[in-house]
Amino acid sequence: MIMAVDAAPSSATNGHTNGFHKPAVATPSYSTPSTSATMLETFITSQDTLQSHKSGKPVVVDGQNLTIPSVVAAARHGARVALDDSHAIKSRMAKAENAIEDKLRTGKSVYGISTGFGGSADTRTSQHLALGKALLQHQHSGILPSFTHPGHVAEDKSEVTLPLSDPLNTLSMPESWVRAAMLIRMNSLIRGHSGVRWELLERMASILDNDITPLVPLRGSISASGDLSPLSYVAGTIFGNEQIRCYHGKRNGELPRQITSSRAALQAAGIEPLKLAAKEHLGLLNGTAFSAAVASLALNDAVHMGMLAQVLTAMGTEALVGTQGSHHPFIHAVARPHPGQVEAAKHIWDLLDGSKLAQLGEEKEITIEEDEGKLRQDRYPLRTAPQFIGPQLEDILHAWSVVTQECNTTTDNPLIDGETGHVHHGGNFQAMAVTNAMEKTRLALHHLGKILFAQSTELLNPAFNRGLPPSLAASDPSVNYHAKGLDIATAAYVSELGFLANPVSTHIQSAEMHNQAVNSLALISARATVQALDVLSLLTASYLYLVCQAVDLRAQQHELAQGVAQIINEELSNKFSAVSIASVQGPVFKAVMESYEVTSTMDALPRMMTAAAAATAPLVELLPESDLAGIKAFRSAVGSRSGELYTRLQGEYLRGERGAAPAAHLLGNTRPVYEFVRVQLGVKMHGIDNLNRFEEGWTGLTVGQNVSVIYEAIRDGKLQEVIATLWKH
Numbered sequence: 001m002i003m004a005v006d007a008a009p010s011s012a013t014n015g016h017t018n019g020f021h022k023p024a025v026a027t028p029s030y031s032t033p034s035t036s037a038t039m040l041e042t043f044i045t046s047q048d049t050l051q052s053h054k055s056g057k058p059v060v061v062d063g064q065n066l067t068i069p070s071v072v073a074a075a076r077h078g079a080r081v082a083l084d085d086s087h088a089i090k091s092r093m094a095k096a097e098n099a100i101e102d103k104l105r106t107g108k109s110v111y112g113i114s115t116g117f118g119g120s121a122d123t124r125t126s127q128h129l130a131l132g133k134a135l136l137q138h139q140h141s142g143i144l145p146s147f148t149h150p151g152h153v154a155e156d157k158s159e160v161t162l163p164l165s166d167p168l169n170t171l172s173m174p175e176s177w178v179r180a181a182m183l184i185r186m187n188s189l190i191r192g193h194s195g196v197r198w199e200l201l202e203r204m205a206s207i208l209d210n211d212i213t214p215l216v217p218l219r220g221s222i223s224a225s226g227d228l229s230p231l232s233y234v235a236g237t238i239f240g241n242e243q244i245r246c247y248h249g250k251r252n253g254e255l256p257r258q259i260t261s262s263r264a265a266l267q268a269a270g271i272e273p274l275k276l277a278a279k280e281h282l283g284l285l286n287g288t289a290f291s292a293a294v295a296s297l298a299l300n301d302a303v304h305m306g307m308l309a310q311v312l313t314a315m316g317t318e319a320l321v322g323t324q325g326s327h328h329p330f331i332h333a334v335a336r337p338h339p340g341q342v343e344a345a346k347h348i349w350d351l352l353d354g355s356k357l358a359q360l361g362e363e364k365e366i367t368i369e370e371d372e373g374k375l376r377q378d379r380y381p382l383r384t385a386p387q388f389i390g391p392q393l394e395d396i397l398h399a400w401s402v403v404t405q406e407c408n409t410t411t412d413n414p415l416i417d418g419e420t421g422h423v424h425h426g427g428n429f430q431a432m433a434v435t436n437a438m439e440k441t442r443l444a445l446h447h448l449g450k451i452l453f454a455q456s457t458e459l460l461n462p463a464f465n466r467g468l469p470p471s472l473a474a475s476d477p478s479v480n481y482h483a484k485g486l487d488i489a490t491a492a493y494v495s496e497l498g499f500l501a502n503p504v505s506t507h508i509q510s511a512e513m514h515n516q517a518v519n520s521l522a523l524i525s526a527r528a529t530v531q532a533l534d535v536l537s538l539l540t541a542s543y544l545y546l547v548c549q550a551v552d553l554r555a556q557q558h559e560l561a562q563g564v565a566q567i568i569n570e571e572l573s574n575k576f577s578a579v580s581i582a583s584v585q586g587p588v589f590k591a592v593m594e595s596y597e598v599t600s601t602m603d604a605l606p607r608m609m610t611a612a613a614a615a616t617a618p619l620v621e622l623l624p625e626s627d628l629a630g631i632k633a634f635r636s637a638v639g640s641r642s643g644e645l646y647t648r649l650q651g652e653y654l655r656g657e658r659g660a661a662p663a664a665h666l667l668g669n670t671r672p673v674y675e676f677v678r679v680q681l682g683v684k685m686h687g688i689d690n691l692n693r694f695e696e697g698w699t700g701l702t703v704g705q706n707v708s709v710i711y712e713a714i715r716d717g718k719l720q721e722v723i724a725t726l727w728k729h
Contacts, residue, residue: 038343039393040727042400043307046300047724049073050717058082059183061205062089063191066184066407068400071296074208075180076717081208083190083201092192095418100195100279102421104128110423111414112282118225119513132281139232139285140243142217144171148245148259168256173230173290175213175247175257180293181227182208182234184407185284192418193410194283203238203274210269212237215245215259216290218527222511224519226411226429227290235284237262240273279416287411288431291522295403295434298529302396302441304720305536306389309448310344311723312543313385314351315670316455319550321466322378323359324352332386340390340397348385351726355668357554379464381454388451392444399437406434431522432505438525439503445532446494446501449539453494456543459550460487467557467597472549474556474687475650476603482686483549485703486542493539500532534715541711545703548663548677552685555663556653563645564596564638565589568615571637575630580623587618592638604650605643612639654688669726676722681709 046069053059053073059066062084073079103110109124116123117135125131145167146152186204189196214237221227236244240263248265249258266273276284317323332345352358363376377383411431415424458464460471460483471487473480504525510517568589572581595614599607612635619631653662661678662685664671677683683706689699701709713719 037397039303039306039340039397040343040347042397043303044724044727045069046303047720050077053077053079056080060084061183061186061190061201062086063187064408066187066404068296068300068404068407071180071183071293071407072300074183075176075293075297078211081183081186081205083186083205085198089190089192090198092418093190093196093198096192096195096416097197097277097279097418099416099418099421099423103423104278110279111425112286113278117282119515121515128278129276132276132278135281135285136232136235136241139229140236140241142220142229142233144215144217144245148215150242150245150261171218173216173218176297177290177294178213178216178230178234179208180297181230181289184292184296185231185234185287185289187407188287188289188410188412189283191410193415194412195279195416196283197277197280200238200274200276200280200284203271204234206269206271207237207266210271211248211251212262212265212269212271213247214262215247221290221523222508222516222519223288223291223431223435223522223524224427224429224516225413226285226287226431227523228285230290230523231285231287235276235281237265238274238284239276240266283412286413286429288406288429288434288522289411291431291434291520291526292403292406294523294526294530295399295438296407298438298526298533299396299400299403299441301533301537301715302445302529303400304714304717304723305445305448305533305540306393306396307347307723308540308714308719309389309392309452310347310385311351311670311673311726312452312540312547313382313389313455314348314668315544315547315551315673316459317348317352317378317382318355318357318667318670319459319468319547319554320378320382320464321357321359321554322382323363324349324355324361325359325363326378326383327352327386328362336387338390338394340393341386342390343393344389345386351669353668355670356666357551358668379458381451381458385451389448392447395440395444399441402433402437406431430518431520434522435505435520435525438522438529439505442525442529442532443501445529445536446497449494449497449536452539452543453490456490456539456546457487459546460484462600465550465600467600468550468553469600472546472553472686473690474549474553474654474685475691477601478603479693480687480690482690482703483546486546486707490539490542493535493542496535497532497539500528500535504528537711537714538707541707541714544673544677544710545683545707548674548683549686551663551667551674552653555658555666556649558666560642560646560649561593563649564592564642567638567641567645568592571634571641575634575637576623576627580627584618584622587622588615591615591618592642604646605640608643608646609635609639612636612642650687650691654685654691656684660684672722672725673719676713676719677710681713683709 049067049069050073053070054077058080059070059074060082074081104113109115111121113128114124114126115121182204186201190201214233216230216233220229233244237246242261242263244262245259246262246265247257247259248268251257263273327345327349332342352360411428413426413429415426417424462468462470469477471481471483473482504521508519508521511519569585572585591614592611595611596607599610602610615635615638616631620628652658661675664675667674684700686703
């Protein structure tokens, strides 16, 4: 909690307690978010906040209450930004501004206004505005594509050398990052510790609301002393530097917007360039806004990935006909009550409620004679999911708390106490808090990817998937290797996640004449976290695609089992005496379906012939000798009829004759996610071309294109809205 402080110093202490002056400022209304909040509470609150902003509620900048979803709303969804123009806030800013003006008027020397910067702070000047411009000049050092430069004329070359990577995406930041950074910098400056004018904040708000976004170099910040270079491009835009480029104009879907000079962009929006005052050059640059911005955007999606991992684990349990009992509250809430573990177990338990695929409730006790020697427990990726996912939820939540606090802090240097006029020299620009938050978030994302990858590989492997075909082939596996490419791709994704999980902070180098001997690399770490989110989203989209295919196959298996049971009963009646049938029905069906489960690598007809042959043992054991002659005919009839049924069901499911979402009725509370993929996104069950032996050519989307549709729904937030509805009953 932020502690309350006295409004005025006592005479006895002369305004100091244990050597620390007690500043005469109003007690902030903001307090550090409690880390006891659950992932679900954080996620739902975030979604509600985001929706309110998308519905028109402005993002209020008051220096105290900026939230991560509000940052996302302004940065990614164009939410309107409103400055809190209350008397208390404007008065606090004015006092700090007046304190700076008083020092300049009386000839006082102030760091960054009359001195040089960093390792060059031993220089002195009274040319305050020229000094500020020199600050911006040396920080405008980032590399951007030359085609964005003023007056650039494309060369007419007979030979064109193709770039190794897209120049704009490789060298510049996405617009959302820059918009988020501008908002967070405004929220820091409005706290009244930087000595800048109210007019500066108004100009920044106008630039944001008119959708003008500076073109900012991707690299070049070590995030101590703050994100100097990236913020210099924001400052250059505010005063209309012709050399600073901006995105502006109408958005055209996913295509890049027009890039022009900042002055032209301001003029087109009717915004007058603002001449910066003495402290405003440094006040704009010296802060952690870009680090906090990218971290905020990353954490918003990281929370979603944490929730989605739990949903997918529940869906994976259904697809693998696993047990709800692994998530019983006694195991977690009583025996090992780590908060994240308890939360994950509860969510998975609740999501499985109502499922007709998973084994619900507590494990049923059986005798040794009844025990068939099969594995009594789910495999580790399902059974220990709460213990594995839970710590990742805790780390992400802690990072959320840290970055939320960072968005509501003053990270300038020097700091001005407007109440006393004191100038404080410190290091709030050192963004190691953000770095640590990003390092643990990125590692958590890797661990989430690791467990989903483990679940995915077991889903695809007939040795582990309890009767599903290899690679989830929905037609004969001899000519259908459906998910084998995804099996390989997901291994690549999780490997890259492992690389990205490595810490950035261990690579800190001394910089700037050894003045910045330690720094944070927070922006680099946040950028790496966004990369990790991209890769994890690829993996997660792949797994969601696969698990939807798997539950469709389970629905088909349910229908096949019902049909096989009927065929067995009919053929028993046709081939054997009535007195014998009752005793063999159950054992024969069990033998046939057990054989079916372990022969999933075979094509439909030979598979069912093999399964029918498994009926021989119980028939020989249980039938009277007079009926044994009919066994061969029985096996042949059951095998051929079951094979025909199997082939017919494959066609009916793949042609959509069971509807777009044929497994919906078998699922528990995960059903809306499955229906979102199948119905809203239109991703169909795979295998119709294989069933037709490609005689009708290649129809529909490729596997990768279908996964891409799911991936985009994860990245643009559509799936987040669906996940939120799972807990809004």
